[in-house]
Amino acid sequence: MRQRILPRSLRPDSVRMWRGVIVAAVLALAVLAAWVVLLHGEARRQARREVGRGAAVVARSVARDHERLLDAAHQLLLAVSQRPELVALEPGACQSVLAGVLGVVPGYLDLVAASPGGEVLCAARGAPRLPAGVEPSDIRRAAALGNPTLGRHAIDPLARRPTVALSRAVIDDAGSVRAVVVAALDLGQLERTVIESPLPAGAALMLIDRNGVILSHHPQPERWVGELLDDPLRPLLAAPGAGPVDTPWLDGVPSVVLVEPMSRDAARAAGPVVVVSLPRRSVFRDADRLVALQLAGLGLLALAGLVCGALVVDRLVGRPAQGLLRVIRSLNAGDVRARMRRGDGRGGLVGRLARSVNALGRRLEEHQQTTRHLEEQLHAERTARVLAPPSAAAGDGAIAAHDAPPRPAWEAPPDAVPEPAMDAAQDHGWGLREPPFENAPNPRFLWLSPTHSDALVRLTYALRQRRGCALLTGGSGCGKTLLTRAVVQRLEATRYDIALLTNPHGGRIELLRHVLYELGVETADTTRAELLHALNDVIVRNLQRGRETVIIVDDAQQVDDPAWFEELSSLLNIQTNERTLVTLLLAGTPELTAAVQRVPHLDRRVSIRCGLSPLTAEQTAQYVRYRLTVAGAGDSMFTREALALIHGAARGVPRAINDACDSALLLARLDGLTGIDATLVRRVLSPTPTVPDPAAELPPSR
DSSP, X not given: OOOOOOOGGGSOOHHHHHHHXXXXXXXHHHHHHHHHHHHHHHHHHHHHHHHHHHHHHHHHHHHHHHHHHHHXXXXXXXXXXXXXXXXXXXXXXXXXXXXXXXXXXXXXXXXXXXXXXXXXXXXXXXXXXXXXXOOHHHHHXXXXXXXXXXXXXXXXXXXXXXXXXXXXXXXXXXXXXXXXXXXEEEGGGGGHHHHSSOOOTTOEEEEEOTXXXXXXXXXXXXXXXXXXXXXXXXXXXXXXXXXXXXXXXXXXXXXXXXXXXXXXXXXXXXXXXXXXXEEHHHHTHHHHHXXXXXXXXXXXXXXXHHHHHHHHHIIIIIHHHHHHHHHHHHHHHTOTTOOOOGGGOSSHHHHHHHHHXXXXXXXXXXXXXXXXXXXXXXHHHOOSSOOOOOOOOOOOOOOOOOOOOOOOOOOOOOOOOXXXXXXXXXXXXXXXXXXXXXXXXXXXXXXXXXXHHHHHHHHXXXXXXXXXXXXXXXXXXXXXXXXXXXXXXXXXTTTEEEEEESSOXXXXXXXXXXXXXXXXXXXXXXXXXXXXXXXXXXXXXXXXXXXXXXXEESSGGGOOXXXXXXXXXXXXXXBOXXXXXXXXXXXXXXXXXXXXXXXXXXXXXXXXEEEEOOOOHHHHHHHHHHHHHHHTOSSOOBOHHHHHHHHHXXXXXXXXXXXXXXXXXXXXXXXXXXXXXXXXXXXXXXXSOOXXXXXXXXXXXX
């Protein structure tokens, strides 16, 4: 019976079939992956909307609290302005009333009464100064208008907290303005809104004025308060209420930023804004987790498909191919009886190959039988000779034994026993963790007077915005080195490559070698051209890596060769069409100004000039208290008279103040005193101080 042959298109071709299955599986996975991507995008948009609504609620709550605090402050000023002690302008009673009000009503940094001309009459804190953000002209304007006025938002220099001052005139029964009472409102209490709000981890609340100065930051006030926003971020402040914006924020971290006005009053539209920043990784954490789970499910599905496909391919292709290879090897070895098993070739290409190999085996077997029959006939005809059958001598093969190479001996290094760490925070008396009056340039001990604060902000701005050259001058010991260290600390280490020159001497060659050494390049080049070429390579390499090159020269007035400044000025010419590649900061005594002016090209490139002045008597007292607090002391051990003597002797120079205070602490410890008064300070400042007996036993430190 003739076998029916099917058309080629209807034959069971397993390879073609499973190729189509694999292509279909890949397309299905691609469709599923596209669907997951769409779901992920929608989940991210939903998360962004939810977080944006939450951030808007927080920002508007802060704005409402701000308005509520202003209304409460107006009511407080109205009540205080009607007190007879203020109307009568009794100084002692005035301060007592203001201090009592400040002690009862929380949320205020200071209450001050001033004359209509702007002179401070009394203050609740005792310091005869106007609150931050208030000028005498503001007092005169409030007295002239007779209506409550709102000052500008600022940062209180003592508390380092945001504040806004409200003023109201004190009017007697005759309608005359007797005084102006000013209340400094503490805006730091607005931060509790973000603490109590369910925002993602890493959320930050900021109050920023329209100039880009950060007035308040939660949770990192010590790092960001007083900082100036970079230029790319300032346009966000011009359009508050526009909704969340995706942008790299302060540290360059991708964030969702929401800007809302502090006041809904159109008259105050130019005031500060409330900024809520949310890291994108926190905003989209749940959405990313969902897509990760979905991708993991797709991966498991793909793995299961691959396993099933491998099993199917092994059943339909792998096993028949192995059987086919086994038969071919057997035939090649002379076993003509080898055949494919029944289940090794059910169809398709492998089946056809299996049938062909079986047919080849049968033919070889037939040829072998025919050959054997012919040999038997030949043996019968040749009776005269005995044909010996060929013997295959099987020689024993020598198996070379290879010994395994010896394992190398090794000995584990003994575990390093860590040395016990030495506690660097030693008690220097009075509960101090460290010496408070060392003259080392430690930025933690930087107290910002008005001139220091202004210089810190402006110099940081100059280096971040690549303003060419900045100049810092001040008398010896006024804190120039400490201020430059604080500026360096505010620059991100991953973004800035800083060359700090602390001993500037020599000429052009020494300058270039010193700059290269500070930038991490040690070279044997000696000519100016070679050194300039090496320095240019370093600066261009920094540009390619996204880093800024900054050169800071401390004590620059020590330079005695004008060519040194000329070479330094030529480095500012290393630039592209869009920007300057080098930024300079020169710090020194006032003689530095004249030295720079003698190099006109360098003098014209100076964009910011800052000067440091000695401290006043009040600033000296604040400076001493601040350093004691940083060192761990609970309060000041110096009396007011002692601080006045130290200020007079040191002339307000911080380095001299440190020397006098440190000597006073040492003498007080030797004498076993718990405080430092004017008598002890006079002994310190005396040209012939009393020398303690070396044989006497030192009293224990307190």
